[in-house]
Amino acid sequence: MRRALAFEFSKMRKSLVVAVTTALIVVLVPGLCLGFVVIAERGGTGVMALKAQAMVSGEGWEAYLGLLGQMTAITLFIGPGVVAAWAFGREHADGTFPSLFAMPVDRGTVAAAKFVVLAAWGAALTALLLAATVLVGIVGGVGPMGDIDLATTLARMGLVGVLTALLALTVGYAASVGRGYLPAFGALILLTIAAQVAVLFGTGGWFPYAAPGLYAVAGSEEGIDVHAVQLLLVPLLALAVAWATVRWWRTAEVV
Amino acid sequence: MREAMIEAGGLVRTFGEDRAVDGVDLQVAAGEVHAIVGLNGAGKTTLMRMLLGMLRPTAGTARLDGAEVATAGPGVWRRVGCMIEAQFVYPELTVRENLRGAALLHGLPRDGIGPEVDRVIGEFLLGRWEHKRARTLSLGNKQRLGLAAALLHRPSILILDEPSNALDPAGVVFVRDLLRDAAADGAAVLVSSHHLDQLARVADRITVLHRGVIVGDLDPGGTDLEERFFSEVYEADRVRAARATGAA
Numbered sequence: 001m002r003r004a005l006a007f008e009f010s011k012m013r014k015s016l017v018v019a020v021t022t023a024l025i026v027v028l029v030p031g032l033c034l035g036f037v038v039i040a041e042r043g044g045t046g047v048m049a050l051k052a053q054a055m056v057s058g059e060g061w062e063a064y065l066g067l068l069g070q071m072t073a074i075t076l077f078i079g080p081g082v083v084a085a086w087a088f089g090r091e092h093a094d095g096t097f098p099s100l101f102a103m104p105v106d107r108g109t110v111a112a113a114k115f116v117v118l119a120a121w122g123a124a125l126t127a128l129l130l131a132a133t134v135l136v137g138i139v140g141g142v143g144p145m146g147d148i149d150l151a152t153t154l155a156r157m158g159l160v161g162v163l164t165a166l167l168a169l170t171v172g173y174a175a176s177v178g179r180g181y182l183p184a185f186g187a188l189i190l191l192t193i194a195a196q197v198a199v200l201f202g203t204g205g206w207f208p209y210a211a212p213g214l215y216a217v218a219g220s221e222e223g224i225d226v227h228a229v230q231l232l233l234v235p236l237l238a239l240a241v242a243w244a245t246v247r248w249w250r251t252a253e254v255v
Numbered sequence: 256m257r258e259a260m261i262e263a264g265g266l267v268r269t270f271g272e273d274r275a276v277d278g279v280d281l282q283v284a285a286g287e288v289h290a291i292v293g294l295n296g297a298g299k300t301t302l303m304r305m306l307l308g309m310l311r312p313t314a315g316t317a318r319l320d321g322a323e324v325a326t327a328g329p330g331v332w333r334r335v336g337c338m339i340e341a342q343f344v345y346p347e348l349t350v351r352e353n354l355r356g357a358a359l360l361h362g363l364p365r366d367g368i369g370p371e372v373d374r375v376i377g378e379f380l381l382g383r384w385e386h387k388r389a390r391t392l393s394l395g396n397k398q399r400l401g402l403a404a405a406l407l408h409r410p411s412i413l414i415l416d417e418p419s420n421a422l423d424p425a426g427v428v429f430v431r432d433l434l435r436d437a438a439a440d441g442a443a444v445l446v447s448s449h450h451l452d453q454l455a456r457v458a459d460r461i462t463v464l465h466r467g468v469i470v471g472d473l474d475p476g477g478t479d480l481e482e483r484f485f486s487e488v489y490e491a492d493r494v495r496a497a498r499a500t501g502a503a
Contacts, residue, residue, distance in 0.1 A: 095340075099344075103335050
């Protein structure tokens with residue numbers, strides 16, 4: 001496993017997809033949230049101002065972190081989803097999949113190593129996003145801290161980020177079975193839509209792809225509550241899909 | 256007769272109604288270069304894929320060094336080097352990083368990886384590009400890198416599909432020497448190619464595969480290889496057509 005981990009890590013480290021996704025999420029997400037909060041607080045009746053006011057509730061850090069919580073649930077699904085699509089789909093798109101046969105380190109181990117490296121990157125990405133959130137908030141002069149408990153809010157955001165990033169890895173199964181990037185991108189879009197529909201029907205808490213997003217706003221919006229059991233379903237689902245993906249890699253033929 | 260290191264016994268693989276490989280028996284002994292020739296779609300790649308566990312046979316057995324391919328463990332695969340269509344070439348990695356990755360997955364001892372990578376970079380004339388990303392390499396150099404990745408762990412079983420593809424004349428000669436050297440070191444080599452003249456210079460045996468069936472052998476030392484190849488293929492087609500007419 002350590003050999004496969006070392007090789008997968010070297011590919012991740014040199015990947016443009018990973019570098020661009022990391023930079024976009026860490027820099028752009030807090031920057032955008034800060035921008036929306038500033039626009040909303042300035043008031044006005046312009047299109048941007050009205051949109052920002054609709055997205056932001058409260059003021060200062062409460063508004064900034066509230067918006068970031070929602071954005072975390074979306075961006076840490078799509079970003080790591082794209083990277084997972086690349087990590088698994090590239091072996092087929094670049095034609096390297098057959099070259100992983102006939103080796104003492106089997107393909108199942110290679111797939112498991114991909115999950116481990118992607119999960120570790122997802123956790124690191126979440127940590128970087130939290131650090132950037134605080135930094136951008138302070139440098140950007142978000143405003144009064146108010147009653148907000150920064151540590152608790154960041155811990156909640158961190159949990160949302162890690163759970164969401166774990167869920168995103170499940171598109172690796174679609175990239176494997178579909179043998180390329182496109183099926184994974186399709187799965188990413190479908191799951192995002194399905195999560196929205198589940199929330200609309202009021203069953204989002206029991207739908208693992210919607211639960212972290214609901215948990216992100218559960219503290220600030222009335223009528224939304226997510227239980228620990230519902231959140232526990234998220235890593236369980238991620239593990240089940242990872243197991244199915246590893247099994248596919250172990251038994252798949254070259255076609 | 257030396258013990259067979261690569262062995263196909265009645266191998267069959269079907270894709271729907273199509274019998275891509277149809278009852279192939281074949282053995283390659285240690286120190287032997289066995290070439291397979293055939294037209295496009297003859298079943299060469301499918302046969303090699305079954306021998307490497309990339310495809311499951313519909314019927315028959317595939318063995319490497321006496322072990323069933325379907326259940327072969329790391330100990331067997333550690334001794335195998337192969338390149339079937341795809342190369343172990345990751346475009347975002349440098350030549351050296353690709354070779355290091357191949358060495359890791361081939362199970363080379365960690366302290367031996369650096370020296371072995373240095374060796375193949377020298378042997379395969381990749382020194383000029385060792386720190387360049389593989390995406391910047393020419394087709395021929397990607398082929399060299401793929402071959403280096405397949406051979407850096409000094410395999411005793413070597414299965415290569417069209418190894419001279421995309422190589423310049425110097426590269427073709429290089430591959431020829433490579434195969435002969437590997438066999439001289441005791442490796443069992445199974446190789447396919449369209450270049451009959453090249454195969455004749457390196458192979459101990461040449462088997463003609465046509466429509467998934469072995470239709471004959473060619474003497475590597477003989478003359479008019481091309482003519483004899485086509486006569487075997489046309490004869491096989493004639494017999495097949497006669498059988499079909501008889502059956503109808």
